[in-house]
Amino acid sequence: MKFRAALFALLFSIAAAHAQTLPDWGIGPFSRPASGNPVITPNPQSKFDDPILHAPVQWEALHTFNPAAIVRDRKVYVLYRAEDNSGTMQIGMHTSRLGLAESVDGIHFTRRAAPVFYPAEDDQKAREWQGGVEDPRIVELEDGTYVLTYTQWNRQTYSVGIASSPDLEHWTKHGPAFLTAAGGKYAKLMYKSAGIVTRLDATKGRLIAAKINGKYWMYWGEGFIHIATSDDAIHWTPVEDAKGDAIELLKPRAGHFDSTFPETGPPPILTNKGIVVLYNGKNATSGGDPELGPSAYAAGEALFAANDPKHLIAQLDQPVLKPELPYEKTGQYAAGTTFAEGLVFFHGKWFLYYGCADSLVAVAMAPGPQPPANVARGFYLRPEDRVVVYGDSITEQNYYNQFVQLYTVTRFPHMRVHFYDAGVGGDRVTGGWAGPIDQRLARDVFVEKPTVITIMLGMNDGGYQATTPQIDSTFKAGYQHILDSIKQHAPAARLTLIGPSPFDDVTAQPTFAGGYNSVMQHFAEEDRALAQQDGATFADFNPLVVAALEKAQSLDPRVAKLLLPDRVHPEPTAHWVMAEALLKAWNAPAIVTSVTIDAKAARITGSENTAIDQLKREGDTITWTQLDNGLPLPFDKANALTNVLLEISDIQKTLNQQPLIVNGLAPGQYALRIDDRDIGKFSADELAAGINLADYNTPMRSQAQVASWDVRDLVDAHYVHSRMRIQNAGTGAEDGGADRLQAFEDSLEDKIYAEAAPVPHHFELKPVTAAAPATSGR
Structure with missing residues (x-):
């Protein structure tokens, strides 16, 4: 059975990948992993002491679906809606709470035993009991605070609630998003589904809430998708038209997958093409998309202007994800759903988490934005920039x-x-x-x-x-x-x-x-x-x-x-x-090079940005040759101003790490020598913990220092060159000949890169006799 399920998933992923050609602004195509789905399913064994009932409840016994997702500490965290087994067997008539699951690969999850967000004896009880808290979306602010948008449902009325947390487990509820907007005009409005606009932060490598024109923006609503703004991501105001009505950005389209209505999906993403809004569409019972069943939910995409989030630029005619597999087409919602609510950038890919037929949680993946083609470990600059x-x-x-x-x-x-x-x-x-x-x-x-x-x-x-x-x-x-x-x-x-x-x-x-x-x-x-x-x-x-x-x-x-x-x-x-x-x-990397040696076994157990050769052990002495792909910044602690810099900043930690770690040494002191230079004397414990070679007067640092002098000369030469342009002074180019100063700059640049070119260095680590004093060559 597992083989058949994996085969079906693989076939459907191949078909989906060829279903439509996306424009350059689109996210996708999405494909389901060959195994692992659904990623979260109900667990009747989970019990929770409800603070309102004062009794244990099977809080995720019936359904687990409609997930939010966020990346934290190099893991994917999913907040998912879980329904208990109370109430009548009807959609929306059980109590919903939010569970928390985490994964190191985005597919296999470990769950908390109890929900982390739920109705309680608080100032939001009247809005959330007995229906509960539903359908979350989540974003991270610049300061690391998490903001949750969710549906408050008391089985009579509903609204988008806002909550915040420093850690995904301890939450502060702030009430309905529009409670105080426009003098209370929207206080009684029934509305749901809200996604705050995010951006992919290059330095953090994950999505962060974006400000556009000084404000946060949020797409919200079902039936029609609207937009709102906020100064703090907590209190929101709908954007209105000239008549004072909340403007309508996306509407039902006859003959399409969203022919009954569109509904906001996961937090939209601000890209260099515009704002990509991934949304859920409900198919009409008649006159909709003939390839989808009546009332089925599928996910589509639209593009809005980056500098005017109200302005629709483009909209896909076909869904990027639709119910195809059995668990997406059967369940509590018999018409089938792939209801998208959580989108993260993780391990270089997009991971889209969605609800399946209001019963389960699954994931689909798509290629991420391509990094610069420069083999520079994500560094912003590219060759020949x-x-x-x-x-x-x-x-x-x-x-x-x-x-x-x-x-x-x-x-x-x-x-x-x-x-x-x-x-x-x-x-x-x-x-x-x-x-x-x-x-x-x-x-x-x-x-x-x-x-x-x-x-x-x-x-x-x-x-x-x-x-x-x-x-x-x-x-x-x-x-x-x-x-x-x-x-x-x-x-x-x-x-x-x-x-x-x-x-x-x-x-x-x-x-x-x-x-x-x-x-x-x-x-x-x-x-x-x-x-x-x-x-x-x-x-x-x-x-x-x-x-x-x-x-x-x-x-x-x-x-x-x-x-x-x-x-x-x-x-x-x-x-x-x-x-x-x-x-x-x-996104400049901190690591210059990194080397880890097992002295006892005389082998390299780890290395980065360097090639190591001829590692030998003779008695207690270890030698090797190292060809590094980079040089350290030439910070010399003998220079008083450099010492000031290193004391008032963390630049050595963030940009100049060159760790050498040697494990398995017998207790005692060891002398490190590189080429013909004594670097320092270190204990076995210091070497096992690791020393930062960038702290010491190594041949590599001296090589970088030489290059730095010529970089200074090059910068000075270009300064003269630019001032001659400003003063209209002749450099030769204006007479139809070669620009003599540019030729000089080019020759300096050639010299710099020749000076910085990698050269091999011979390392020797040997025991120090008991009488030798412990000194270092910093």
Whole structure:
């Protein structure tokens, strides 16, 4: 029987994969796994002491269906609706509670013995008893809070309830979503099915609630799909038309799978194509989709504009998932359902969790968005990218971009990337002394044929005063003009919008209430909203630099003042913190190399980003040769400013990890030598716990240091080159010949990548005699 079920699933998955060709914005095609479905089924053995009945109930005895899903701690968590065996045998007449299950592979789940969300003796009892809590959808906010939308059903009326949790197990109920909207206008409305718009966060690798134009957005309703907005994801207001009615975005379509009505599915996803809304459609008893049974539910997709979530761009005519297998077509809902409510990005794929005939939970999967084709472990940049770093005088300082370039060169020496600084002091979103914005973009950005553009503006746009509506509107309009111009002249370029670095209100008193840095933080939120609207990456320099200032202030206020000596322009130490923020947003890996050795067995038990050869053990001495694919950042603790950086930031932890772990050594001290250099002396326990080679003066760090000097020279050369363009000074190109400065820049770049190229290193680890002192070469 199991073989037949697996065969049927495989055949149906193959058929589904060829059922329709999706447009480039669609998610899919979905296919069911060959085994494992249904993933959650009823369990009459589960009992729960109900807080209202004060008696044990078989809370998931009859049906388990309609699931929400979220990724947490590298697992998929599913909140599923479970019906007990109370009430009459009729849909909606049992009590529903929400169970919680977790999975490391997205298919095989372990469940909690008791529900985690249920009707109780609380202020929502009148709305939830005896029908219960039904049909959840869930999102994660930026701060890690989980927000749940669900149906409150007391067997007389229903509404969308909102709840929040820090951990998926302890919940705070906030009541109906629209209770206070429009002066209570919607307080008695009967409505259900609500999904908050999300986005795929590149750094977190999972879906996070998205803000568009500064607000959260939620698609809601059955019969007609509507939309609402919120400032906090808790209290919601429906968007209305000119007559004051909630606008209708999706409606029934005759002859289609949604011919009776559409109903909101899982939380929609903001992509670079728009907002993909996956929804459930109910087929009409007559005049519907002839390939579906009467009243069957299937899942479809629609696309809405990223910058206007009300505007429908496209809608699929065919469902992406429909009842096909026996357990999807028979059960409590005899007409059959594939009722989609949970969608997560997990292990590089989309996992869609759906209810089967109001009885079971199943999963289907689809290919995820393709990562950059650069073998760089998810790093944002790609081979031969041309990165233009645009901004004002803080960018013109040529430090944070230099440090990002150094990281890219040393961590990915096989992947050549070209960087061009385009910072000019005093610039605003409208331009500055070097020309109005359109001239600046044409001369300093588009001429480089960029594939990546970063933008950091705002320090001058605020006027060093409290913001005003005029300042705010000028900034937003000017920034939007820049983005529109890039779309026109460099449409293939990938954008990273950067929240401006801080004005120092930490070591000196603010000059007005709230301080000028609050204006920078406000501009950062505007940048974030624009990034979400345009499908761009967002990086925020402000929080990390402020945190570093505060840490320095607590250690030594005199040192803290040196980080932004004029309160505006960061010194190189603070620029390293800014570079860290940008690299984090670009999913930069922390690992340089990682090696684990079993000394007793003389074998490698783990390695990353390196090739190891000629591992030998002679007595208690171990030797091997190592060819690394990357170099560490050259942080030298003998440099006082480097020590300040490492003390006020976590950059070594997040970007510069080179662990060497050696297990199975006899107790005692061991000396590590690389090539002809003594690195340090370590105990067997220290080596078993692991040492970070990036902390030490290794040949690899020296190699990176040499490359860093030439990266600095290259950045300086391009600065001169760009200033000659601004001043219309001759470089040879304007006379029809070769650009001599560009040729010089190219030669420096060749030199840098030659210096960063991997070379083999010989490692030796040997016991230290008892008389030898324990020292290290940090």
